Amino acid sequence: MAMAEMTKQGLLDSSAAREAVEMALPSIEKALQRPGVSGEQCLHLVIVDPLAKYGATSFPAAILYEFSIGDPKQWGADYRSFARGKAELAWKSNCDTHMIQEVHPHMLRIGDTLLWGGVCRDGLIVAASGAHPWFDEAFANMVAGFLLAVAQERARAAREKGAFLEEQPKQPITRKDREVGERY
Numbered sequence: 001m002a003m004a005e006m007t008k009q010g011l012l013d014s015s016a017a018r019e020a021v022e023m024a025l026p027s028i029e030k031a032l033q034r035p036g037v038s039g040e041q042c043l044h045l046v047i048v049d050p051l052a053k054y055g056a057t058s059f060p061a062a063i064l065y066e067f068s069i070g071d072p073k074q075w076g077a078d079y080r081s082f083a084r085g086k087a088e089l090a091w092k093s094n095c096d097t098h099m100i101q102e103v104h105p106h107m108l109r110i111g112d113t114l115l116w117g118g119v120c121r122d123g124l125i126v127a128a129s130g131a132h133p134w135f136d137e138a139f140a141n142m143v144a145g146f147l148l149a150v151a152q153e154r155a156r157a158a159r160e161k162g163a164f165l166e167e168q169p170k171q172p173i174t175r176k177d178r179e180v181g182e183r184y
Contacts, residue, residue: 010051011154011165012147017047017065020146028139029069032131042070043130044079045143046087050123059088069130079129086118086136087127095120097127098137119144 032041045067052062063084072080086097089112093100097118100107108114117136118127121144128136128143158165 011151011158012050012064014065016150016154017147018067019150020047020143021045021065021067023146024139024142025069027142031135031139032069036132037135038131040070040074040076040130042068042072042075042079043128043136043139044068044072044083045139046083046127047143047147048087048091048125050125052091054092054094059084059091062091063087075130082113082115082129083117083127085113086115086129087125089113090118090120090125090127093120096137098133121145122148124148 028043032038032043045065046063047065048062049057049064052064054062066080066083068080089097089100092109092112093104093107095104095107096116097113098116100112101114101116115129116133117129117131117140118125119137119140121141124144124147126140126144126147128139130136131139155165
């Protein structure tokens with residue numbers, strides 16, 4: 001799976017997204033084993049670059065990081081496409097997909113997903129698919145929460161270096177990053 005180019009403008013890049021997913025992963029994997037959470041015990045996560053603005057960037061270019069639990073070749077549905085659809089809807093609307101489906105259906109456009117499980121939290125868009133929608137939303141919220149914490153951690157470290165955010169050296173995406181991002 002090709003990872004999106006890291007942002008050159010802000011604190012969050014694919015390594016931050018990977019870190020957030022890794023922090024949430026033990027709880028997500030444990031929850032997926034519970035009966036009633038996911039029929040296939042699989043999940044796909046999509047994280048959108050918070051600096052990628054709808055209308056100025058294509059959605060595929062806005063994807064910061066994706067992660068799969070389980071082997072997509074064995075899935076009974078295309079959870080990757082579902083998660084991407086949820087992420088794109090949350091990104092376009094700047095709103096949780098549950099809210100759009102239940103409270104603001106007038107915001108739906110032709111081609112939008114009718115599934116929920118994508119969240120918009122303080123400008124961060126994270127979507128999940130593979131479990132029941134209420135669990136997809138919970139998993140997306142977990143990752144978004146950890147991503148906010150990583151951003152705070154990086155912001156504090158940057159403040160120690162000076163009053164302005166400096167461009168961070170671009171870290172190449174390595175084979176290890178791809179392996180972590182494709183856990184199946």
